Amino acid sequence: MGKNVLVVSGHPRLDDDSVANKAIVEELAKLDGYTIDRLDALYPGFDFDVEAEQAKLVAADVIVLQYPVFWYAMPALLQKWMEDVFLHGFSHGSKGKALVGKSLVVSMTIGAPEEAYGDGAAVRLEDLLIPAKGACALTGMEFAGFEYTCGVSYASRVDDAARERIAGAGREQAARVARLVDSL
Ligand SMILES: Cc1cc2nc3c(=O)[nH]c(=O)nc-3n(C[C@H](O)[C@H](O)[C@H](O)COP(=O)(O)O)c2cc1C
Numbered sequence: 001m002g003k004n005v006l007v008v009s010g011h012p013r014l015d016d017d018s019v020a021n022k023a024i025v026e027e028l029a030k031l032d033g034y035t036i037d038r039l040d041a042l043y044p045g046f047d048f049d050v051e052a053e054q055a056k057l058v059a060a061d062v063i064v065l066q067y068p069v070f071w072y073a074m075p076a077l078l079q080k081w082m083e084d085v086f087l088h089g090f091s092h093g094s095k096g097k098a099l100v101g102k103s104l105v106v107s108m109t110i111g112a113p114e115e116a117y118g119d120g121a122a123v124r125l126e127d128l129l130i131p132a133k134g135a136c137a138l139t140g141m142e143f144a145g146f147e148y149t150c151g152v153s154y155a156s157r158v159d160d161a162a163r164e165r166i167a168g169a170g171r172e173q174a175a176r177v178a179r180l181v182d183s184l
Contacts, residue, residue: 002033005181006060009038010067010078019163020109020152021068023170024177028064031178035060039077046080053085054098062103062144062181065132068152069110072123074131082135091139100140103184106132107177108146109170111153144184147176 007028011021029036037056042049057063067078074082089096106129110117117125129146136143149169157163 003061003181003184004059005031005034005062005064006056007034007036007064007066008078008081009036009040010065010075010081012040012075012077014038014040017154018068019157019166020149020170020173021066023167024066024107024109024174027171027174028066028177039081043077043081046077048081048084050085050087053081054087054090057085057091057102058098060102062105062184063141064105064107064177064181066107067109069108069128072128086135086139097140102141103144103181104132104136104141105144105177105180106146107173108148109152109173110148110150111155112150114150117150145180147173147180149173 007025009021009025011018014022014025025036025038028034035056037053065074065078067074070076073079086092087096091099108128110128114125117123117128125148129143132146133143135141149172152166152169157166
């Protein structure tokens, strides 16, 4: 049987000013076994249905966190989803075993060029993964890897050709995410 993949989309404005995340989510939505959890559409006021979100996580074999890096972290929407849904007794604690054995994949888009996260930078690319890796350690999920695209800032969207280049990079990232999930 195929894997049940839950893509949790944390971009706060996917229909508004997103190019990269929009392309990634649209591509992943076409794949068998993938469910897209669009937090911006379901919870514009950040008021989560905790039971519904926990049920989606329980049903998933693989959880993909899909988000743009904002201030070297997840957007507040996705961060608050995690704070509200990953509760003691559900995801961690002596009786919180609901996520044990599931795979977690991080799929990020990043405004700055790759050099900005290279040797000598205050923040390295791997540093961006610390919250996800920490969550895996605490919940018993397996950190299964990550995909990313750098250089997709708003400043780089100078014309339609530039936007199409970013959308194309997003589609390529979606294909890499799908290959990573297939390999698990
Ligand atoms: C509030 C905000 C904070 C951001 N912080 C960062 C950052 O810390 N590092 C970075 O490289 N890019 C940063 N960016 C750029 C975003 O990562 C980039 O716009 C996004 O990945 C593009 O995806 P999209 O086309 O789906 O919106 C930030 C953008 C916004 C709006």
